[in-house]
Amino acid sequence: MPGQELPMPGPVKTSRVLLYVIGGLNVLGGVLLLLAGAAQSGELLEADGEGLSAAGLYLGGLLSLALAGVAIVLAARFRSGRQGVRIGAAVVGGLVAANGLLSAVTGSGGLSVAGIALGGITLVNCLKGEAAGYFGRPRTVR
Template sequence: MSFGDPNNPYGQQQGGQPGGQPGGQQPGYGYPQQAPQGVPQQGYGYPQAPPVQGGYGFPGGPNEMPGGVKASRVLLYVIAGLQVVGAIFVMLAAAAVNAAKNDPTLQEDVQFQQLADYSGGVLWAIAVFAVLWGAFAVVLAAKFGKGGSGLRVTTIIFGVITAILGIYPFVVIGLIHTVLAVLVIVFVAKSDGEAWFNRRQQPQY
């Protein structure tokens, strides 16, 4: 009996093993077969990389409020504080006009009484407007965390009106408001501010 006999079932096989495995090699038991070359395989025991978070160049937008937006938010609170302080001074002026109106030596002066009535009414109206305008600034600043294109546009309009009012008619006491309002407009209108307010909100789970 010869090992070279092709009719011998126990002899050495010629040209390959049963099952079509060339070269006499069979896949080992317990080990995965190798994937074809060029096909990426996920490593065992290693999770896939997390998705890239949205940034300035991604649809999600920035995840952290930019420095300019934070600064404009603080400036809005400062404007609101100045509005309250200004309203207090205007109220004191209105009270002074009312006290002068009740002065016995001036009660018979018709022109002064008319001027006092007009001035007192205007001063009280200015005081109320100052308080409401300051409250509006606080509301805008409080919503900066949520963002939104509408909020950005409203803030810019608020800054423009505040800057104009600071120039006329309150040029003496409103110059600081004008400077702060211009800074708010610049910070909110910048590209990073636009990316923050126009970012797409991610769903919370």
């Protein structure tokens, strides 16, 4: 029916919520990394014989905050977005899942399973036919 908005399918709603969760967790992680970098101020953090410089902590914090910003903006655009929003959300989900998998393989992250789950579910839901249909729907001009 013209003028009537198509309801958001369940997998799309789930992806939207998970993107907000990913964004929030990345803001928290980014701030903690920036604070750790500030606390180091040029010294090395020794963990299992490997050093991590303050510059590395700053870079990790900034990348985390950038990913958080992208995830939150994409989640906010779900209602009015087109295929680019869906593809962007799938890419963010893939990056989060890949980071979680890398952390699990190297043994460097305790939250790697959460990253794999959040990213994987977001990725799969954004690639479903329901999501493609929702983001490809005709829009009314306002």
